[in-house]
Amino acid sequence: MSEQAAAPKKKLNPVRTPIRENDPVERRGVFVETLLPYTREETILEAQRCIQCGKPWCMEACPIGQDPRTYIKLIAAGDFNGARDLILRDNPLASCLGVVCYHYCEQSCPVAKKGDPIAIRHLKRAALEYADPETPYAPAVPTNGMRVAIIGGGPAGLMNAWVLGQRGYEVTVFETTDRLGGLMSGTIPAYRLTDEVFEADVARFRGLPVRFVFNTSFPKDVDLDRLLKEHDAVFLSIGTWKAKRLGIPGENLDGVYPALKFLKESKRGERRSIRPRVVVIGGGDVAMDSARTCLRLGAEEVTVLYRRSREEMPAADEEIKEAMDEGVKFQFLVAPKRFLGIRRLEAIELQQMILGQPDESGRRKPVPADAAPIMLRCDTAVVAVSQEADLQILPADLGVKLGRDGALEADPKTGATNRAGVFAGGGASVVHAMAAGKRAALAMDAYLVERKTSPA
Numbered sequence: 001m002s003e004q005a006a007a008p009k010k011k012l013n014p015v016r017t018p019i020r021e022n023d024p025v026e027r028r029g030v031f032v033e034t035l036l037p038y039t040r041e042e043t044i045l046e047a048q049r050c051i052q053c054g055k056p057w058c059m060e061a062c063p064i065g066q067d068p069r070t071y072i073k074l075i076a077a078g079d080f081n082g083a084r085d086l087i088l089r090d091n092p093l094a095s096c097l098g099v100v101c102y103h104y105c106e107q108s109c110p111v112a113k114k115g116d117p118i119a120i121r122h123l124k125r126a127a128l129e130y131a132d133p134e135t136p137y138a139p140a141v142p143t144n145g146m147r148v149a150i151i152g153g154g155p156a157g158l159m160n161a162w163v164l165g166q167r168g169y170e171v172t173v174f175e176t177t178d179r180l181g182g183l184m185s186g187t188i189p190a191y192r193l194t195d196e197v198f199e200a201d202v203a204r205f206r207g208l209p210v211r212f213v214f215n216t217s218f219p220k221d222v223d224l225d226r227l228l229k230e231h232d233a234v235f236l237s238i239g240t241w242k243a244k245r246l247g248i249p250g251e252n253l254d255g256v257y258p259a260l261k262f263l264k265e266s267k268r269g270e271r272r273s274i275r276p277r278v279v280v281i282g283g284g285d286v287a288m289d290s291a292r293t294c295l296r297l298g299a300e301e302v303t304v305l306y307r308r309s310r311e312e313m314p315a316a317d318e319e320i321k322e323a324m325d326e327g328v329k330f331q332f333l334v335a336p337k338r339f340l341g342i343r344r345l346e347a348i349e350l351q352q353m354i355l356g357q358p359d360e361s362g363r364r365k366p367v368p369a370d371a372a373p374i375m376l377r378c379d380t381a382v383v384a385v386s387q388e389a390d391l392q393i394l395p396a397d398l399g400v401k402l403g404r405d406g407a408l409e410a411d412p413k414t415g416a417t418n419r420a421g422v423f424a425g426g427g428a429s430v431v432h433a434m435a436a437g438k439r440a441a442l443a444m445d446a447y448l449v450e451r452k453t454s455p456a
Contacts, residue, residue, distance in 0.1 A: 019122055020035075021034055038123075044078060047075035050076065064434050070086060071083040084134065087127055092204050096201055147171075147231040149230070156434065162210075164444065169448075173213065175216065178214050180198075236423070237433070242387060243258035244385055248336055248337060254341075257382050263289055278299045281336055283313040283314055294380070304331070306332050335350065389402060397418060407433070
């Protein structure tokens with residue numbers, strides 16, 4: 001027997017340090033954040049619940065490969081600066097992910113087998129808030145003289161620019177609109193993500209050789225052939241801005257809006273009110289954002305219509321709960337059949353549904369029930385069924401297609417397209433889009449290094 005006794009195994013604490021919320025009744029009318037940050041003391045207490053697994057389950061679950069186990073250990077010891085530096089090494093959008101990430105890491109946390117998983121997303125946020133002011137980031141190497149163009153300033157494009165900028169490439173990001181962030185900053189409501197939080201992340205790019213060009217449309221203002229003449233490689237990250245239509249009668253009536261357009265107008269302050277009775281069609285996070293935004297714009301009644309049951313809803317459980325707490329109603333197993341009205345929406349006709357066998361998504365497929373249609377009066381409908389990237393703006397010879405999530409999909413490991421030097425990618429969530437940008441950046445770096453060192 002060893003003379004030195006083994007260190008005692010850390011006792012598991014299954015109870016999460018409570019995350020406080022603004023009152024649901026008070027917050028439903030204003031765009032204040034829903035979840036409140038931990039205090040410094042609460043942060044350390046929650047971090048100390050981490051059992052520091054031998055295998056980093058949380059890191060393996062993270063699409064961008066963040067290392068929560070190590071930065072949580074630093075937080076538990078009160079080293080917020082060290083935790084902040086570790087987080088920012090691999091994550092330029094850490095402030096945003098601290099409030100909007102779907103925290104896949106928490107879903108794999110072993111502590112959840114006995115109780116509540118570690119509040120990793122909340123700890124990431126706290127590490128940035130309680131650390132000392134950060135120093136401007138500088139690239140690890142001098143500019144190498146090679147140039148990269150990125151189409152799209154959303155999470156995928158920004159992550160791509162971050163990785164390549166760190167490696168000394170001169171990066172130019174061409175953005176169609178007048179602001180960065182894509183769907184993340186353009187449509188996520190302020191009760192989840194404020195402009196100030198996003199700008200804190202963008203500020204980190206100032207020390208890198210990354211240049212942003214706004215109000216430049218692809219391929220109208222700058223096409224692929226021109227980009228390849230002026231740059232050594234190109235990354236295409238055009239985002240999933242194209243909304244899918246329902247294809248039912250009455251969809252063009254006044255009062256029927258695509259969700260992304262509705263959320264964008266609201267985020268920009270271009271829409272400040274809404275009619276009293278609203279239906280939101282869809283069961284994902286965009287539908288939850290739309291429903292909760294309608295309440296904040298003054299809607300008296302908001303009902304989410306979903307063709308499956310509550311168990312099949314793809315929206316995050318916390319988003320659904322928060323919407324219910326605020327007074328959003330839900331009607332399940334109904335599908336829109338037609339919008340009714342003369343010029344302006346007055347009602348919606350719904351087909352009752354039942355669940356059949358599982359489809360390709362693994363969820364039970366909704367099929368029409370042998371039942372009479374339901375008529376529901378409403379004066380506004382927000383359609384949030386799905387969105388995808390617009391493949392029509394890309395050259396066909398690239399061989400790029402749409403993934404199941406509607407995002408651009410090229411080579412799954414590298415993002416390479418059929419044309420040398422051109423890469424593409426994206427994702428339906430912020431962190432999955434960032435992961436696509438990171439994969440492509442590493443592959444682009446390998447491609448450019450090989451091209452530079454290969455004999456002519």
